[in-house]
Amino acid sequence: MGPAVTVRAVVFDLDGLLVNSEPLQIAAWQAFLAGYGRRLEHDLLNELFGLRLRDSARLVIERLGLPLTLEQVLAGRDAIYLGSLAGRLRPMPGARELVTELAEREVPLALATSGHRQYVERALAEIGLTGAFAVHVTAEDVEHGKPAPDCYRLAAARLGLRPEACLALEDAPLGVRAARAAGLRCLAIPNEHTRSLPGLEGADAILPSLHEVLPWLEAQGWLVHDSA
Numbered sequence: 001m002g003p004a005v006t007v008r009a010v011v012f013d014l015d016g017l018l019v020n021s022e023p024l025q026i027a028a029w030q031a032f033l034a035g036y037g038r039r040l041e042h043d044l045l046n047e048l049f050g051l052r053l054r055d056s057a058r059l060v061i062e063r064l065g066l067p068l069t070l071e072q073v074l075a076g077r078d079a080i081y082l083g084s085l086a087g088r089l090r091p092m093p094g095a096r097e098l099v100t101e102l103a104e105r106e107v108p109l110a111l112a113t114s115g116h117r118q119y120v121e122r123a124l125a126e127i128g129l130t131g132a133f134a135v136h137v138t139a140e141d142v143e144h145g146k147p148a149p150d151c152y153r154l155a156a157a158r159l160g161l162r163p164e165a166c167l168a169l170e171d172a173p174l175g176v177r178a179a180r181a182a183g184l185r186c187l188a189i190p191n192e193h194t195r196s197l198p199g200l201e202g203a204d205a206i207l208p209s210l211h212e213v214l215p216w217l218e219a220q221g222w223l224v225h226d227s228a
Contacts, residue, residue, distance in 0.1 A: 004221075005221075005222045006165060006222065006224050007167040007185060007223050007224065008107075008161055008166070008224060009107060009109065009159050009166045009167070010102055010107055010109055010110070010166070010167050010168075010169060011109075011111070011152060011155045011156070011159075011166050011167065011168045011179075011184065012099075012110070012111050012112070012133070012168075013050075013111075013113060013169060013170045013172075014111060014114075015114070015115060015123075016193065016194060017092060017095075017169055018091060018092055018095045018099075018129070019089055019090070019091060019092065019095070019123050019126070020091070021089060021123065022049070022191065024081065024088060025081060026040065026045065027084065028077055028081035028084060029045075029048075031080050032073075032076050032077045033066075036066060036067070038066065044059070044060070044063055049171075049172040049173075049174065049193060049194055050146045050147070050173070050174030050178075051145060051174065052115075053074060053077070053078065053114070053116060054070070054074065054139065054145070055114075055145050057073040057074050061073060078119075081119075082118075082119065082122065085122055086126070087126075089127060090127065091127040092191070092209075093209050093210065094209050094210030094211040094213075095129075095210055096127070096128060096129065097210075098213055099129060099132050101214060102214075103132065105223075109132060109134060109135075110135035110136070110137065110156075110158065111133045111135065111138075111155075112151040112152050112155040112178075112179075113136075113137070113138055113139070113151070114139055114145050114146055114151075115139060116139045117136075117138045117139075117140055120136065120138050137151045137152075137154050137158070141154060142154060146175050146177070146178040147173075147174040147177035147181070148181070149178050149179075150178075150182075151178060152168055152179050152181075152184050153182045156184065162183075163183030163184050164185070167184065167185045167186070167187065168184045168186040169186075169187055169213065170186055170187070170188055170189070170203065171188065172194045172197065173198065173199025173200055176188055176200060176202045179203075180203075186202070187203055187204060187206075187213060188203035188205070188206045188207070189206075189207050189210055189212075189213070190206065
């Protein structure tokens, strides 16, 4: 039997885990690329899940031979995507319930996302989770995005905890790799776009939805918190 696991804080991914953003993101990419006679095909799309927009844009430019600068792609795709959010961005099943229950148990919560700050603030407002996280780590806060461990290391540091005392919740293999490389425990909760991708098995467990996270943690005896 391995050493006992003590989870003192939970670090959430955002896109595809807390918010059902991926259909809107895909639609925004396709609308933007259609203007240049290009399309995001399945194989390339699968490589984008979990990447920062900047890193996704670099990959799209390279693979599709777009006659545009990085900044032009960032601005064009972002304008379409941000313009599509109002009233259309929905929480993933169990997202608000899990965040609320953990907060009631006084478990510190952080966000470690590939999204940029302007979008993250909009997304949290759209799903009613503004102010729910003590720590936000966004794309602008780290030099290297997922699958590099930077965002999770920074989230743990800002929480004042060692990485091994933190649990990451992720939906995509790149995020699982980032969390594990940073030294965090990790649960994968894939969605319809990511559940068939290789690499999820790097997590400590793969769960069907956020509704199963707390029961799983309680069954394992992992979750503790320090009461005042």
